[in-house]
Every structure is written in structure tokens, then in C-alpha cells.
Amino acid sequence: MRNIKMTIEYDGGRYLGWQRLSDSDKTIQGKIENVLTSMIGTKIEIIGSGRTDAGAHAKGQVANFKTTSTMECAAMLDHLNRYLPRDIVVKEIEEVPERFHARYNAxxxxxxxxxxxxxxxxxxxxxxxxxxxxxxxxxxxxxxxxxxxxxxxxxxxxxxxxxxxxxxxxxxxxxxxxxxxxxxxxxxxxxxxxxxxxxxxxxxxxxxxxxxxxxxxxxxxxxxxxxxxxxxxxxxxxxxxxxxxx
The missing domain is CATH 3.30.70.660 (Pseudouridine synthase I, catalytic domain, C-terminal subdomain)
Incomplete structure (x- = not known):
């Protein structure tokens, strides 16, 4: 199992915050998870370093996810930035030790x-x-x-x-x-x-x-x-x- 760390920036103006919501697709976490799930072919859930409020922005949000995919990080980065909305950008992707946790290790x-x-x-x-x-x-x-x-x-x-x-x-x-x-x-x-x-x-x-x-x-x-x-x-x-x- 691989552990993938992402550094993300976003304009939060048209979103309801970072955290995924069950009744809306207008969240940063939800948008990224949808693209990752489509890209990898299995359901992906990401862990953010913390929540940001509705309308707030980020230049350096950090998140991680686990996957068995063998896709290279560079290919993941390219795919994400091709299919995510233009106001969400993944700046960096890297493989990190399995125990890394974006929230608990911050x-x-x-x-x-x-x-x-x-x-x-x-x-x-x-x-x-x-x-x-x-x-x-x-x-x-x-x-x-x-x-x-x-x-x-x-x-x-x-x-x-x-x-x-x-x-x-x-x-x-x-x-x-x-x-x-x-x-x-x-x-x-x-x-x-x-x-x-x-x-x-x-x-x-x-x-x-x-x-x-x-x-x-x-x-x-x-x-x-x-x-x-x-x-x-x-x-x-x-x-x-x-x-x-x-």
C-alpha cells in the first residue's frame, strides 16, 4: 500500500469549505476525491491537514491518501490538474512513509x-x-x-x-x-x-x-x-x- 502526499492550493470562493459533505458536491475534498477515484478506479478518501471554512482559500493545504495503484506521481499530478476545476490546483505529489498522516503529524x-x-x-x-x-x-x-x-x-x-x-x-x-x-x-x-x-x-x-x-x-x-x-x-x-x- 502506497501513501501519497499532496500539496494543494485553491480559491475557495465558490466552495462550501474543505470538508466533504453528503448533500453537496461543492467542497474541495469532494472535488479532489472524485477525480482521484475516477483516475485510479477504486474509491479514494483523502485526509486533509485540517478544515478550511466556506469561502476561505489555501496556498499550501496538505492531504494524503492510500492506494495500491502503481501510477507514477508525475502522472497523477498531470491527471489531477487536467481534470480538476481551474480554481483547485495540486502543486506537488510525492510518496511518503506509510505512517504519515496529514492531520495528526502536522x-x-x-x-x-x-x-x-x-x-x-x-x-x-x-x-x-x-x-x-x-x-x-x-x-x-x-x-x-x-x-x-x-x-x-x-x-x-x-x-x-x-x-x-x-x-x-x-x-x-x-x-x-x-x-x-x-x-x-x-x-x-x-x-x-x-x-x-x-x-x-x-x-x-x-x-x-x-x-x-x-x-x-x-x-x-x-x-x-x-x-x-x-x-x-x-x-x-x-x-x-x-x-x-x-
Missing amino acids: NGKKYSYYVWNNNVPSAFERNYSYHLPVELDIDKMNEACSKLVGTHDFIGFSSLKKSKKSTVRTINEITIQKEGDLLHFTFIGEGFLYKMIRIIMGTILEIGAGTTEIASIDAIFKSGIRSEAGMTVPSQGLFLDEVYYN
Whole structure:
């Protein structure tokens, strides 16, 4: 049995997220599995490093699948990119050890979130950023980012209702780069809860706009109450950039 690892990029704008759904064919996982199953001739199920939300994008999603097929990786790559929709691209395929697992072996992820910060919207960035036409205080947002870095219980910055599993996560780095009118936020951490980055972004932006105080971050960590955190920003500004493995 061979174990095949794929690195995938996609524009998630017209999809309902990564995870396969029983009642819809508009998922990234579903589209890739359909092409693989047709190509190999047996039902293929792929394991992703994690889910991405409906409308979110990826530049470096990782997935793996098991197969007895003898088809060369180069031929698989060619076939997938010939028959997948043009907004899903498999960038790399390689054979990996049998025990490799795209989700369980991942020990970190890098995400980006983009904000178009101008009174006038952008025709080109509208599908890949959140348009916020208010003045933002970069220094305050950087201060907020520094408070969020580290190991904390992020349940208050998540859309999880209740969880038997730990909601403690470690964020190693949050940075902000200003690229003209585009603000590029980068998140690097061991893992992220459901909608955690989008809620953190909403909180940071409200602090930058002056409608929320920086001290609210400590209060949210203490209470763990979702309603005390900021809005959930739209998904089109979110990209999964890279998944890290040992």
C-alpha cells in the first residue's frame, strides 16, 4: 500500500469549505476525491491537514491518501490538474512513509488574513480581502497581537460551543505588514480552533478602530465567553499558507 502526499492550493470562493459533505458536491475534498477515484478506479478518501471554512482559500493545504495503484506521481499530478476545476490546483505529489498522516503529524500552521483599508473598495482584491473603510491604529493592533501570542485557552475566540478536547493553543507569532492599502496579517501557531483566526481578527480590528479596548483580550481569556470577543470577519480574506511537519 502506497501513501501519497499532496500539496494543494485553491480559491475557495465558490466552495462550501474543505470538508466533504453528503448533500453537496461543492467542497474541495469532494472535488479532489472524485477525480482521484475516477483516475485510479477504486474509491479514494483523502485526509486533509485540517478544515478550511466556506469561502476561505489555501496556498499550501496538505492531504494524503492510500492506494495500491502503481501510477507514477508525475502522472497523477498531470491527471489531477487536467481534470480538476481551474480554481483547485495540486502543486506537488510525492510518496511518503506509510505512517504519515496529514492531520495528526502536522505540528504547526501558517495563515494569512488580508484587509483592504481604504474608503474606496478594490475591484481586484474584493474576493481575497475584507474591505474595512475606517482608520486603523497600527500601533494598537500590534500591541493587541503581542497579548495574543503565547499559550492560552482560546475558547472565547472560537465558535465552538463546548469541547471535551482541550481548547488551549499556542500562537507563536502574529505580524502585520502594510502593503499600500492592503494590510497583511500573518498567524503562525501549533493549531487553531474553529473560526479562531477570524474572531481574533475581528477583535484586533475593533481595537484598531478604537471601538474596543486592548484590555478586553485579558477579559476574554479569563471569561472564555465568545460574545465578549469581536466580530467574525468574512472568510474571503483568509488563506492557509503552509502546514509544518517535523
